[in-house]
Amino acid sequence: MVLIGQSAKPDPRASPAGDALLCATGIKKVFGGAVALSHGNLSVRAGEIHALLGENGAGKSTLIKCLAGTPPPDAGEILIDGRALPLGHSARHAAEAGLAFIHQEAALIESLSVEENIALANGYQRRGGLIDWGEVRRFARAALDKMGVDLEPSRLVAELPPATRTVLAIAAALARSARILVLDEPTASLGASDVQALFRVLRRISEAGNAVVFVSHRLDEVYELCDRITVLRDGATVGTVMPDDITKDDLIALICGHRVVIDKKTETSATAEPALTAKNLRGSIVGPVSFTIQTGEIVGFTGLSDAGHYEVGEILFGLKRPRSGSLILFGRPFAPGSPAEAMRRGIGYVPPDRNLLGLARDMSLSENLFFNPLRGSPILSTLGTMSSIREHNSASTILRRFAVHPPIPTERVVSLSGGNAQKVLVARWLFDAAPVLIVNDVSVGVDVGSREEIYRAIRREAAAGAAVLVITSDFEEIEALCARAIVFARGVYKAELAGMEVNVPRIAACLVASTGSLRGGGR
């Protein structure tokens, strides 16, 4: 492996100074009780797409926030086009210097139109003191055309899919002459076709001489898209490498600080019996589908994000009523009318979006673990009251078992990294062993190390006899976890894969076969 930047032999392609458009050195930041970033370095050239990688908690988000000035770093130097930002710079300083930040939930106003959002970033065009709406629209259209996007400026942002919103945010940033774009996990919630469309936009703007910093947990995307990679670990930059010079395994080792052992899937045991059977199940998108899940089995439901596989989970958990069809759970008919009823029958449900549907960010870890204290109830004592000491001890044990860092029950979720927050959500549902587990998008926005820990916990449940249903559009997750996978396309059963067939290329091939192209299936 060749390390560039800090290595002894200088490489002309990667010299940190010189033509760097953005050069941050020795960035340091301390939050509350923890050092979030001790030594962050990042050098990005004009015209390149530069990946910023690291586990959750490694300091990526902190480095980005420090660049943005929200809040500014405690120490360190940031040069933009050779000119230093003042220490303690504000978000305005950063924006004026040409930095733009595009987050997962792009900072757009949903109730306004595309053109108004571009005008908000850039200033409304005026004539005689009044807003010149014709000019506002022409300006917006020009900004979108420059990126090769066909989007009607009068449409409301609320109507746009996530990928288009990200593109719009990029257009708005470029329209106010930003030259360095920082994208924080822009692909986390996108399907394969949307990712490709976004990549085309990113390539186009980098070829126009802008710099793009791309944060992602999906290493395949990094290899596909990026010119150079900077890796952060434990709050410090550990190196900058070229994708061609480093294998995926070595890159993972660089990110984690050690090699991650990817567990092999467990095969179904001989004592399996049917746990859940669906017959001709039909929802508003999905169906009719029929399937059986055995005890001890991990089955994957996958497809593009609107294929209907998530709806199956919602029906099983009582969030939606099926239009028709029947369910049998451990030999008895099953028609849950509410999550509470589904839980009483032994169904656990890890929801897809941990911030929206899973965790209360301002509440403590133990409150989040025992969010509904009647469930599992290791903390209830006599008279139905709760003992705070018992709760604290149970929470502490559970947090350690699921490798949550820090394992302090009184800590608030908001102070945890994304991977650790996700482990709390997984722990909430896995600590008391529901016989049927539904896990949605369990590793979205989770770093490699945490992901493996979460997978291990899920495999442990299956080995203990739980029937596990993995629902996701992340094909890698299906490949890593499932011995059997059902691929959905436009609500219907497209293919069933088993054993060695369960891999990313095979799943993608099923979808291509069904729709003609991956891209066509996304709409």
Added chain:
Amino acid sequence: MTSKDSMAATSTSSQREDWQRGRRQHTLYAVLGRYSLVIVLALLAMGFSLARPESFFTINNFQGIFINQVVVVFAAIGLIGPLIVGELDLSVGYVVGLSQALVVGLMTLQGLPPPLAIAFTIVACAVIGLINGALVVKIGLNSLIVTLATGNVIYGLVLWYTAGTILFQGVPQEFLKISSGSLLYVPLPIWYAVLLVVIVELVLGYFPAGRRMYAVGGNRRAALLTGIAVDWTVIAAFTASGIICGLGGIIIASRLASAQPELGPSFLLPAFASAFLGATTIRPGRYNAIGTVVAVYVIAVIVAGLQQIGVPFWAEHVVYGVALAGGVALSTHLTRMREERARRDQLRAFEESREMTPEISRL
């Protein structure tokens, strides 16, 4: 075993000590922050006592402040239920007004015996809460609008029922006993407030029901997905608010031996100011019963003290307004200062430890 474990193992012991030291300081600030409002209350009481020893620093004065504010305690604690589940209840003052008018009116106009009048009044107030809650969750209306609307409807009905006059003739003696007696030298109304605080604090802190309320307020959709009956939790919070405010109305009716048609709305702002200010103390960041009571008395002591040093009558409302906005702003500022200070200490500790540890190792 895991990546995080091995990461923790590589951090030096000195770093860990620094971390713990930072935490201890953090904890100290947290404890000071928790009781800051209690300290403020003590300082205010001492300050006004020194300024007006002959009138402020008397048992009568303190007892008066305590008893007079009992109804505000009821309204404010009634309010924290809806606030905890993430809703607003602007009807609290009006429900107090309804309760006192109804309980007196049922006895004097309809001639009902006191126990029956009380029972009927509590049921009526519970129904108001139930309606508020049902409109919010079942029809999906904004709670601000719902309770503003129901509150004004109630106010109108009270004016109609009392014909806009004060009801005071023929209030039975035994009804007055509810608030006139004392137990262990402490007047009964204060016991009622203590009982309420104990019950509410027990429910919020030690029963699953309270935790489910905080969960619903913390993330409503997540609460639903853990099997919590979110709709019923919200309805229950509004109903409890109605009942508690109803009890407050009965107590004040008994104390005043009358019903005043325009009494209700004046409790709205003190109740909100107390609930918000109370959330900055005892359990900071959470609406809680003890903090709310402390806040009620902070505001009451300021109002009473200012009146006794000769500030004009209208100052009361300025105090409510300033307490509402200023209290919340102050607590936000203090929290930020605390975090900033802890951060600086941590940075210094880190600089020291860094001098002792070698450069980050390279692969």
